[in-house]
Amino acid sequence: MAPPGAAVVTGTTPGQLPGITQPVPGVFSMFPFAGTQASLLFFAGLPTMPAQAMTQQATRHARRVYVGGLPPLANEQTIATFFSQVMSAIGGNTAGPGDAVVNVYINQEKKFAFVEMRTVEEASNAMALDGIIFEGVSVRVRRPSDYNPSMAATLGPSQPSPHLNLAAVGLTPGAAGGADGPDRIFVGGLPYYLTEGQIKELLESFGPLRGFDLVKDRDTGNSKGYGFCVYQDPAVTDVACAALNGLKMGDKTLTVRRATASVHSGQPKPDQANVLAQAQQQIALQLALQGAPYYNMMMPGVDNGMTMPETPTKVVCLKQVVSPDELKEDDEYEEILEDMREECGKYGSVATLVLPRPKSNGEEVAGVGKVFVEYATIEEAIKAKNSLNGRKFGGNIVAAVYFPEDKFLQGEYNVEPASS
Numbered sequence: 001m002a003p004p005g006a007a008v009v010t011g012t013t014p015g016q017l018p019g020i021t022q023p024v025p026g027v028f029s030m031f032p033f034a035g036t037q038a039s040l041l042f043f044a045g046l047p048t049m050p051a052q053a054m055t056q057q058a059t060r061h062a063r064r065v066y067v068g069g070l071p072p073l074a075n076e077q078t079i080a081t082f083f084s085q086v087m088s089a090i091g092g093n094t095a096g097p098g099d100a101v102v103n104v105y106i107n108q109e110k111k112f113a114f115v116e117m118r119t120v121e122e123a124s125n126a127m128a129l130d131g132i133i134f135e136g137v138s139v140r141v142r143r144p145s146d147y148n149p150s151m152a153a154t155l156g157p158s159q160p161s162p163h164l165n166l167a168a169v170g171l172t173p174g175a176a177g178g179a180d181g182p183d184r185i186f187v188g189g190l191p192y193y194l195t196e197g198q199i200k201e202l203l204e205s206f207g208p209l210r211g212f213d214l215v216k217d218r219d220t221g222n223s224k225g226y227g228f229c230v231y232q233d234p235a236v237t238d239v240a241c242a243a244l245n246g247l248k249m250g251d252k253t254l255t256v257r258r259a260t261a262s263v264h265s266g267q268p269k270p271d272q273a274n275v276l277a278q279a280q281q282q283i284a285l286q287l288a289l290q291g292a293p294y295y296n297m298m299m300p301g302v303d304n305g306m307t308m309p310e311t312p313t314k315v316v317c318l319k320q321v322v323s324p325d326e327l328k329e330d331d332e333y334e335e336i337l338e339d340m341r342e343e344c345g346k347y348g349s350v351a352t353l354v355l356p357r358p359k360s361n362g363e364e365v366a367g368v369g370k371v372f373v374e375y376a377t378i379e380e381a382i383k384a385k386n387s388l389n390g391r392k393f394g395g396n397i398v399a400a401v402y403f404p405e406d407k408f409l410q411g412e413y414n415v416e417p418a419s420s
Helices: 037-044 051-063 076-090 120-129 196-206 234-244 270-288 292-298 330-347 378-388 405-409
Strands: 064-068 101-107 112-117 140-142 185-188 209-216 223-231 255-258 315-319 350-354 371-375 399-403
Touching: 051 064, 051 112, 051 120, 064 120, 076 101, 076 112, 076 120, 112 120, 120 140, 185 234, 196 209, 196 223, 196 234, 223 234, 234 255, 315 378, 330 350, 330 371, 330 378, 371 378, 371 405, 378 399, 399 405
Parallel strands: none
Antiparallel strands: 064 112, 064 140, 101 112, 185 223, 185 255, 209 223, 315 371, 315 399, 350 371
């Protein structure tokens, strides 16, 4: 019955709302009120998660930081108080007055904690605190394993503010931490006997690091044989990857590549060849200065040694090209000389080409059987060496290696270049 004064709706079945299709008997309808104003009333009565709580959940991965290597007596309260005070001291509290830390979860057995900040920006600022002294111990500050860089980039700044006053808490800007970001490098295949300092010295041959993180076993503290690093100058990222990837270290082979997908080619640009050459020379020099045990361990040609990549020069030496007998006749010598000049000229401007030949009196001549090609630039020499090595010339498989420029200029062709 309709209440007094209400219009009587005709053509409906008792218990059915007007304009609603009656469900077929025996068929379950999940949303019986869909498409009507009644649906708003129906869902309004259901418990829903507040918008603020939904936002906090979605940003939690970007608002938390991992803190490892905690001192034995650390607890949730001391951690929260310490990091809130430190964040205030460096000017990292961008959300206004109050404590930056809103929650701490600690694993006493493993000596690490997850510290949750108020905002994404404050969590990024906290990344600058890596290496800070907490209760007499230097702690590690990292992103948690569930951190999603691409998603975090849409939520707020992903790098610490450059205006933080790190000196107020005894830290040097850029000295530690921050092994995250689009130019993050994965370094795998590291021998377990290498110390963290030795690995950093190798990596820093290409430039100062903004962050370095050697992954260690939580129980033993020993290296797991891999880590991550980020250079202060992103321009050397691909140079370092190209130079170090595939490097032999004892019975290990390094795997060095970008840790995240990138539009970069993964190969050094031509204008970075000089940086690559200087870095490789610096690597060899640093290893030589490490002292006898480390030097013997790392240098090529010895047991457990590291085969250093060749240092590029403007001079390429082609070995196993011709035999001394092929160079005795003038006509044949000139023909081979012209063929080599034409072939080597495909890769750059040939400044000088030397093809030593035996003397008629039988006197020994240095460099017979080799071809020495000086290019105008190191970039051209690199291209030629990579292209000519392994090629066939007159039935012979060519071995192309770099040759010392000073020895070439002095005509000392008896120097045996490094094997390819």
